[in-house]
Amino acid sequence: MAEKEILVEVKNLNVTFGKGKSQFEAIKDVSFEIYKGETFGLVGESGSGKTTIGRAIMRINEVTGGQILFKGKQINGKIPRDWDREITQKIQMIFQDPMASLNERAKVDYIISEGLVNTKKFSNEIERQEKVRNALLQVGLLPEFASRFPHEFSGGQRQRIGIARALVMEPEFVIADEPISALDVSIRAQVLNLLSKLQQENNLTYLFIAHDLSIVRFITDRTAVIYKGNIVELAETEKLFNNPIHPYTRALISAVPEPNPHKERNKTVEIYDPSQHNYEKNPPSFVEVEEGHFVLANEEEIERYRETQKLGVSQ
Amino acid sequence: MLGYIGKRLLQSVVTLLVIITIVFLLLRLLPEEGYLGAAADKMSPEQQEVYLTSLGLRDPILVQLGNFYSDLVRGDFGKSITYRTDVPVLDIIADKIMYSLSFGLAAVALSILVGVPLGILMAQMKGRWLDRLGTGYIVFIVAVPSMVYFLLIQVYITDIFKLPMLFDQDKPISWLLPLISLALGPIASYAMWMRRYMVDELNKDYIKLARAKGVKERTLMFSHVMRNAFIPLAQYLPATILFTITGSIYIESLYSIPGMGGLLVDAIQRQDNAVVQGLVLIFSSLGIIGLFLGDIAMALVDPRIKLGRGESVR
Amino acid sequence: MGETQTKTKILSIENLIIKFKLRGQVLTAIRDISLDLYKGESLAIVGESGSGKSVLVKSIMGLLDKNGYIDQGKIIYKDDDLSQFKTEKDWLKIRGKEIAMVTQDPMTSLNPLKTIGKQIEEAVLLHQGLTGNEAYEKVLQLLRDVGIYDVEKRYKQYPHEFSGGMRQRIVIAIAIACNPKILICDEPTTALDVTIQAQILQLLKNLQEKYLLTTIYITHDLGVVAKVADRIAVMYAGDIIEVGKTDEIFFNAQHPYTWALISSLPQLGVKGEVLYSIKGTPPNLFKEIKGDAFAPRNPYALKIDYVERPPYFKLSETHFAKTWLLHPSAPKVEPPETLKKFFEEGRQYTNG
Known part of the structure; x- marks a missing residue:
């Protein structure tokens, strides 16, 4: 198997807002890698921190701990000017709400060109x-x-x-933050197809942030599930959906309504109870339970999961 | 909450001190002849020096400032210099304050009683004749400088209705025009803001749900829309009340009402620093108290505002 | 979930046409719809924005925007024709009392400046004939019914002190407090997280059983529909183009638009391939539409689709579709492969 090139690497990322007593740890300790050319999915519900991660990589939010690397070089914190300019161009973001993310007072021409103008990426008006x-x-x-x-x-x-605004910068890495949640159902398919097409044509790597698991299953190669600032599971997308191990992942997947009346009615939705973990005495770590499939768990839990896995209980 | 009040109080006091200090220093920039007034010609340069020194105007500026503050703390606003020499400033102001206060309060009452219902009606009849009329009125008031329409009213309305041009204590009717003139601006403000807040609320989702659950339109208006529209108004109310009381300077001058406004103009012309300082202190205090009360009112009345620590329950 | 044939009609919409006056022009939002609602059932109205689903339910409660009006048709509820209601007095007989609504966005559906207890109480006072302490106790009970704990404390709290899911429960409590016969849920879970969505849907189901409600769900999410609906009505451009029992629609849909809707679900997408998307855009409702409104976007359109509007073709006592493809002289058309597989897989469940 060809060695996959790592494009973006996040190491022990911590993003804490505020100071002192009223501080809030949005991202506690997150690590993952994104390979060149893939679509990496980040799934979580509101308050999980998924948007914060996207923004931290975009350098909109400040990182309070850990590192973010692009092509092996650090991009968070203080960085040299020309590196800064380079990544501004190479890493772009697509935002969620198309009604709010465009400047109403500007023409489309201006909106698309703004990045170009700021980084002076063209030689003349033509x-x-x-x-x-x-x-x-x-x-x-x-x-x-x-x-x-x-x-x-x-x-x-x-x-x-x-x-188009993101594309005009000729980026290598695009962070798509819930790009279709605000769209009508039939438009979603069109935009998803467009994103796939653009990826192939322009050799793009995507970080796809979403809460809609069915979309994520369709479009991503690998997926990480995030809960309250921690990644609880990471795997190849199909493996994740066919064999979810972490109880939160299982609850999340079971909650997604399926377009099959019988399955839906006879389904019992799993509920995630965060207090089931006993992390005081035995803190968890990110363990590889099968190739490329990681779960956040302590030793005792790993034992348990291995048992249930052996018994083939996957739904 | 108490922490917030304490902080705001401190801010208010500091603001007040800054204002009064600036005014104090500005007044000291005026030419010295003003202090002497008409008597300037009758005094020799040495006599002038002695006079000015006795007023404390020859002391170093910081000393003057220090004296001023220490007097203030003891409640001593000083004595009038040129206006009514040697009469305590507070006495002078006390004479005038009743007029300004009465006018101000009456104008406020009138403007709230007319302006707020007008705004409510305009919102309810949005797009129809009353709304258009009201909007025309508001635009006029905002576009035309108040001095212009004050003058026009005084000249023409007195003529048409045979009303007295100047204020006379013994003729209650002479209150009418100055009162109405003073209220016109605030009426427009209240109407405009009330209408705007109500229209905003009327479009909100919770109104739709309330309607769906069977709430009568009238109950909706009073119990939901108006109540909610009053909240943002609460913040401005105290400040506007106090600004109305103090904003009558021009009207007082126009109608010769013996209030604080007229006093201020006279005192400045006569370079009576003590009186001016005293008045500025009072006017500024009123304004600052207004803003302060407005913030507190807002915090008290809107449950969403959290002052100080504490996170909301999820 | 039985096949009980003792169905009584509770609401009957007959040939309804609703128009809106906009910028000097007239928009026909509902183009002749007939629909029956049966007591105790759970009906889902599925469609995208612009299909008219919201307009339809608003007209049942007299909540159309001021520039909208019922041009023709009837809405029969009990002994009244709701389409003839003109005054507020008329509608107050219906709103809450008979028909209640759960709205879409829990973040904005509650008055931010009133305690939630008072907001629920408002409905109780209006519709349950209770006052004072009895009303208060009823509110507490309703809060418990919708799964909220610590009810005395919660009563006094304001909406911003609750999360989205909890606010939606409060909105549901308000609807239930009205003691309605029909409950309309307008996209009740669209704005919520997926795990909360499952809880809220379950709650609605439980309440429906407990209070013997007839429910109408408006949604664009077919997954939600699969979970809660007995019958489904698919709307497009102001018309119901297919209606049937849930199984019938999910395993044997006949209208090409329904095919398109189901096909564009990501669950039916094959990784690496293009996801099915419907070409074009919905028609302009300002103009009169000739023939089938979906024809311009319909890959299976027949010539007649452009000329004459199809009537309902009957597939079973409960399943009807407005497509000329079901006419006896029409060519035999199969749904696309992926869809066929989906139908077959689904049917296996009924039998297997």
């Missing part, structure tokens, strides 16, 4: 306009849309503009 034109075409919009304003477009189109 080139800039070409880049904007190409970006719009790539996301399936007409080049003449450049002279219009966001409010003239639908949600799906606005999200495409958001994608």
Whole structure:
């Protein structure tokens, strides 16, 4: 098997907000790697910290502990100017709410070009306009849309503009933070297909943050499940869904409504009780239970999980 | 909560001191001849020096400031210099304060009683004739400088309705025009804000749910919409009340009402530092108290505001 | 979940047409819908934004926006024709008392400046004929019914002190407090986390059984529908294009739009391949639509679809679809492969 190149690496990341008594640890101790060319999924519910991780990698949030590496070099904290400029271009983000993430007062042309202008990535006006034109075409919009304003477009189109904005920078790594949750059901499929197409055409690596497990299952290669600032499980997506080990992962998967009336009605939803863990005496660590499949657990729990795994209890 | 009040109180006192110090220093920049007034010609340079020294104006500025503060702490606002020489400033102000206060309070009452219901009606009849009329009125008041319409009212309305032009203690009717003039601005403010807050609330989801659960439209208006619209208003209310009381300077001058406003103008013209300082202190205090009360009112009345520590229960 | 045929109609919509006056033009949001609601059932209305599902249920409660009106048709409930209701007095007979609603966004559905206890109490006072302490006790009981603990303390708290899931429970408590016969749930779990969603749906099911409610679910999420619905009505462009029992729709849907909806589910996606998406956009409802509204986007459209609007074709006593494909002279069309497999897998469950 070919050695996969690690593009992004997160090591013992800690992001704490506030100081003193009222501080809040959004990310406690998170580590994972993202390989070049893959779509890495990060799944969690509200308050899990998944958005914070995305923002920390984008360097919107400050990191209070640990490291974030891009192509082996650190990108958090103080970094040299030209490295900073390089990663600003190479790492881009697509935001969740297409109604809120575009500047209403700016023309689409301006919105898409803003990054280019700030990093001076073009030599003259003609080139800039070409880049904007190409970006719009790539996301399936007409080049003449450049002279219009966001409010003239639908949600799906606005999200495409958001994608064009990220794309025009010619990034290598794109963080998609819930890019389709705010869209209508039939538009979601279109945007997902677009993201896949762009990935192939432009050799992109994605970090796909979402709470909708069915979407994640479809689009990601590997997935990490995050609960209250910790990653509780990480595996190849199919392995994760076919064999979830951590009780939170199991609860999450069982809660997802399936479009099959009989399965749904006869299903018992598993409930996750965080107090079942006895971590005071025996702190957990991130253990590889099978190839590429990691679970956050202490020794006692690993024993238990191995047992149930052997018995083939996977649903 | 108490911590917040204490902090705000401290801030208010500091602000007050800064204001009064700035005014104090500014007044000292005025030409010295002003202190002498009409008597300037009759005094020789030496006599002028002696006079100015007796007023304390020759001391180093910091000494002057220090004296001023220590007097203030003892409740001594000083004595008038040129306005009514040697009369305690507080006495002078006391004479005038009743007029300003009465006018101010009456204007406030009028503006709330007219402005708030107007805003409510405008919101309820959004888009219809009353709303359009009210909006026209508000635009006029905001666009036209108050001095202009004060003057127009005084000149033309007195003519049409045969009302007295100047204030006269013995003629209650002479209160009417100055009162209405003073209230026009605040009426527009209250109407505008009330309408805006109500329209905002009317569009909110919880109103839709309330309607769905069978709440009558009238009950909705009073118990939900108006109550909620009053909250943001609560923050501005104390401040506007106090600003109305102090904002009558021009009106007092126009209608010759013997209030604090007129006094301030006279005192400045006569370079009576003591009186000016005293008045500025009072006006500023009122304004700052207004803002302070507004913040407290807001915090008391809106359960979502958490002052100080504490996280919400999840 | 039985097949009890003792079904009585509780609400009957007949040939309903609803229009809106917008910017000088007229938009036809509901284009001649007929639908029966049976006592005790759980009906799901599925459609995307612009399909008219929200408009339909709002018209049952008299909550249409001011510029909307019922152009034609009837809404028969008990002895009244709701389409003829004009005054607030009329609608107050229905709202809450007979039909109650659980709304979509729990974060904004509650008055932020009133305690939640008072908000529930408002409904109790209006509809349960209780006052004073009895009303108070009833509110506490309702809070317990919806799964909230520490009820005395919670009564005095404000909405912002609760999480999204808990707020939705409060909204449900308010709806139940109205003592309705019909409960409308408008996307009740869309704004909630997946684990909370499961809890809320279970809660709604339990309450439906306990209080013998007839429920209407409005949603775009077919997974939610699979869990809670007895019957499904699929809406597109202001029309119900297919209606049937849940099994019938999930395992034997006949209308190409329903096929498209199910096909675009990520669960049916094959990794590495393009996810099925419906081409084009919904039609402009300002203009009159000739023929089948879905025709321009329908890969299986027949010529007649562009000319004449299809009637309902009967597939069973309970299953109807408005597509010319079901006409006896129409060519035989099979649903796409992935969908066929989905149908077969599903049918296995009924038999296996």
